[in-house]
Amino acid sequence: MTVVRVAFTQATWTGDKESMIALHEAWTREAASQGAQIIAFQELFYGPYFGITQDTAYYDYAESVPGPTTERFAALAKELGIVMVLPVYEEEQPGVLYNTAAVIDADGSYLGKYRKHHIPNLPKFWEKFYFRPGNLGYPVFETAVGTIGVNICYDRHFPEGWRVLALNGAQIVFNPNATAPGISNKLWEIEQPAAAVANGYFVVANNRVGLEDNEYGDEAVNFYGSSYAVGPDGNYVGEVGSSSENQLIIRDLDLDQIRVVRERWQFFRDRRPDAYGPIVAP
Numbered sequence: 121m122t123v124v125r126v127a128f129t130q131a132t133w134t135g136d137k138e139s140m141i142a143l144h145e146a147w148t149r150e151a152a153s154q155g156a157q158i159i160a161f162q163e164l165f166y167g168p169y170f171g172i173t174q175d176t177a178y179y180d181y182a183e184s185v186p187g188p189t190t191e192r193f194a195a196l197a198k199e200l201g202i203v204m205v206l207p208v209y210e211e212e213q214p215g216v217l218y219n220t221a222a223v224i225d226a227d228g229s230y231l232g233k234y235r236k237h238h239i240p241n242l243p244k245f246w247e248k249f250y251f252r253p254g255n256l257g258y259p260v261f262e263t264a265v266g267t268i269g270v271n272i273c274y275d276r277h278f279p280e281g282w283r284v285l286a287l288n289g290a291q292i293v294f295n296p297n298a299t300a301p302g303i304s305n306k307l308w309e310i311e312q313p314a315a316a317v318a319n320g321y322f323v324v325a326n327n328r329v330g331l332e333d334n335e336y337g338d339e340a341v342n343f344y345g346s347s348y349a350v351g352p353d354g355n356y357v358g359e360v361g362s363s364s365e366n367q368l369i370i371r372d373l374d375l376d377q378i379r380v381v382r383e384r385w386q387f388f389r390d391r392r393p394d395a396y397g398p399i400v401a402p
Contacts, residue, residue, distance in 0.1 A: 127151035132330030198228025286319035
């Protein structure tokens, strides 16, 4: 049995970048002390969810990847022997910005990054003001705990990305989010389990939590947390996280379950890519 102990977080914006980083450093230490082998943070973990407005001041949160935050956490990863999925606001060059997640291995080495492909432009989700669409494909990363991929928030609504990650060999896909109440609640319950079943892998989906009224006052979004891990059979691994509280969640994922489920369903044998041309037509 190949069991990977994963940790993932959901946090409320504290009001400043340094305290958010310190919180997640403390959580990483706690997770490692409980035997976690990999930890994943929420979307844009060290800042507010600034997509609620359109303000150039928030460009100041962007940094290079690798850069200051990835290097700081790489040193911690090496110290603790833990893999990290680190969502960062990336500046490739002035005016060229991405919603990115860096992956750091347990020895502190930087393995690469994923850039969010699908960028919403909706009330209180004005992300096209801040990000270009990702252009690095759907990479997977060979880590100390297995082969992992990343799909960021709005990406989860598009099944094609989930499938590409499966075809590229992902065993666990991390899905960091900033998802607010409303029509998304039902989708939150069904999309990641459906993706896990369709692709025969584990999905770890974590979401911001709490009201960011310290940043946006009456305009603030109240994120609902409810982070969870789901197996290739579509069942939750453990309980769903709190809908209102900060939380470090730790779950054990048995990667041997991937083979059992895939051999049971044989979706990879029976899929028909020769018949799917219309889904990639512009």
